[in-house]
Amino acid sequence: MSGHVVVVGAGLGGLAAAAHLVGRGHRVTVVERGDVPGGRAGELRLDGYRFDTGPSVLTMRDLLADVFAAAGARLEDHVTLRRVEPAYRARFWDGSDLAVHTDRDQMTEAIRAAAGARDAEGFGRFVDWVTELYRVEFPNFIARDFRTPADLLRTPGALVDLVRLGGFGKLQGRVDDFFTDERLRRLFSFQAMYAGLSPLRALALFAVIAYMDTVEGVWFPEGGMHAAATGLAEALIAAGVEFRYGTTVEAVRPGRPVEVVTADGVLHADVAVLNPDLARAYPDLLGVKPPLPVRIGRSSPSCIVWLIGTSGPLPDVVAHHNIHFAESWAPAFEELLDRGTPMSDPSRFVTVATRTDPTAAPDGGHTLYVLEPVPHLGHDVDWQRATPELTERMLTWARDEGYLQGEPEVLHVTDPPAWRAAGMGRGTPFAFDHRFTQSGPFRPALTDRRLPGVVFVGSGTRPGVGVPMVLVSGRLAADAVDRVHRG
Numbered sequence: 001m002s003g004h005v006v007v008v009g010a011g012l013g014g015l016a017a018a019a020h021l022v023g024r025g026h027r028v029t030v031v032e033r034g035d036v037p038g039g040r041a042g043e044l045r046l047d048g049y050r051f052d053t054g055p056s057v058l059t060m061r062d063l064l065a066d067v068f069a070a071a072g073a074r075l076e077d078h079v080t081l082r083r084v085e086p087a088y089r090a091r092f093w094d095g096s097d098l099a100v101h102t103d104r105d106q107m108t109e110a111i112r113a114a115a116g117a118r119d120a121e122g123f124g125r126f127v128d129w130v131t132e133l134y135r136v137e138f139p140n141f142i143a144r145d146f147r148t149p150a151d152l153l154r155t156p157g158a159l160v161d162l163v164r165l166g167g168f169g170k171l172q173g174r175v176d177d178f179f180t181d182e183r184l185r186r187l188f189s190f191q192a193m194y195a196g197l198s199p200l201r202a203l204a205l206f207a208v209i210a211y212m213d214t215v216e217g218v219w220f221p222e223g224g225m226h227a228a229a230t231g232l233a234e235a236l237i238a239a240g241v242e243f244r245y246g247t248t249v250e251a252v253r254p255g256r257p258v259e260v261v262t263a264d265g266v267l268h269a270d271v272a273v274l275n276p277d278l279a280r281a282y283p284d285l286l287g288v289k290p291p292l293p294v295r296i297g298r299s300s301p302s303c304i305v306w307l308i309g310t311s312g313p314l315p316d317v318v319a320h321h322n323i324h325f326a327e328s329w330a331p332a333f334e335e336l337l338d339r340g341t342p343m344s345d346p347s348r349f350v351t352v353a354t355r356t357d358p359t360a361a362p363d364g365g366h367t368l369y370v371l372e373p374v375p376h377l378g379h380d381v382d383w384q385r386a387t388p389e390l391t392e393r394m395l396t397w398a399r400d401e402g403y404l405q406g407e408p409e410v411l412h413v414t415d416p417p418a419w420r421a422a423g424m425g426r427g428t429p430f431a432f433d434h435r436f437t438q439s440g441p442f443r444p445a446l447t448d449r450r451l452p453g454v455v456f457v458g459s460g461t462r463p464g465v466g467v468p469m470v471l472v473s474g475r476l477a478a479d480a481v482d483r484v485h486r487g
């Protein structure tokens, strides 16, 4: 049975939901307050430089292809993806570098050269382990909705497998079993930060994220990450989805039909799919007290992103993605997550998109995207003071690392207050963290009994944060629409 669905928000989650819905025969209207699709996967053009403003690491290419296919389109007709090789350059506190290759043999040899035969052999076992984790977790826990926590027990075999694989132990301890070299122990556990968690506290089952980047590899769309969103929107228009940009939804009134209120008038729909952050959608759009998991939800740490345009030369060793591991590890996570202060010795992430796509800068120029994790706004930091201080510290560091000579030609800073101003709860773009009690059935649900005709999609709901997850969320939301519509 098909109907009219209004999707509020053209983030990757909203777009993925629209793709599945239009492919299933629904009439779909997407209402987006911005002038372009993508949401957090945005773009900024400054003085001849073109920057992605949000996600920079694209993994799990097939999940993106699945979304296009759901709308009857082909990914390659709308987005040209290039493999990023090496996937990362890891730069360690002792001045050593290690390129992370997707090819298993090449990576094994790189580890053998850097850390010896024992860790090279450990890497093989690590890859087998995360691959098996992925095979168990993806169908049974990630790409699946849960009505109640008891649903977890519907696939007892998968739970047993997860226990057998050590998924409920601690991530760092499990990774430490495979490697003796401290650099590798960090390289294959830092991914917990993508889930908003310290590797020292995260459950080992989050090693599945390392499968996504280290084993499956990293991709980059021609024209930047934002081009994945514009390509998808283009495919959706061809499939018959109507887009209304520059239209802010002011309220959503649940019911049959559900009313979506904008300054231009009221849209009536069988179902409304809401892509804004849940922490804001409940009070601001629905006027309803958020459910407990949203009210008491623990947020991921936030980040500062510096976008820098520079025309100086770069050291040859600089790759598309560069992860700089600082010496401080456990104390840094304690500062960030427990004490709620910026890290005194931070690890940072630098993307130099011009390594793959020189058209993102004027001739001979480079774009630098520097990300440093910082506390969210639930902690007591004076950002008016902290942001300029952290900016100066980062610029000095970027010069020391050879990224920058002198002053940037272009500098744009996004800090936690700026994320909050963009509509993100507690000033973090990474929603609720993925501790066990906020994952799977325990994460805020896609539907709420009090809200007939309303379905949520995106990083605040299931399965969670990150581009692969919100693409999956789009399918789960479409399934929920079909249930709501039938019910």
Ligand SMILES: Cc1cc2nc3c(=O)[nH]c(=O)nc-3n(C[C@H](O)[C@H](O)[C@H](O)COP(=O)(O)OP(=O)(O)OC[C@H]3O[C@@H](n4cnc5c(N)ncnc54)[C@H](O)[C@@H]3O)c2cc1C
Residues within 6 Å of the ligand: 008, 009, 010, 011, 012, 013, 014, 031, 032, 033, 034, 037, 038, 039, 040, 041, 053, 054, 055, 056, 057, 058, 059, 247, 248, 249, 250, 275, 276, 277, 303, 305, 423, 429, 457, 458, 459, 460, 464, 465, 466, 467, 468, 470
């Ligand atoms: C700096 C940064 C780095 C990241 N790095 C990575 C990475 O490397 N790899 C990765 O996989 N993920 C990364 N992520 C996470 C990933 O980008 C997000 O999890 C994902 O894009 C969120 O998508 P979404 O659809 O849930 O939300 P959004 O993209 O926020 O979409 C919500 C949409 O709703 C619209 N909206 C909100 N309110 C209204 C309203 N009232 N009316 C109309 N429209 C409205 C917004 O404008 C927006 O377009 C990063 C995110 C950031 C910000």
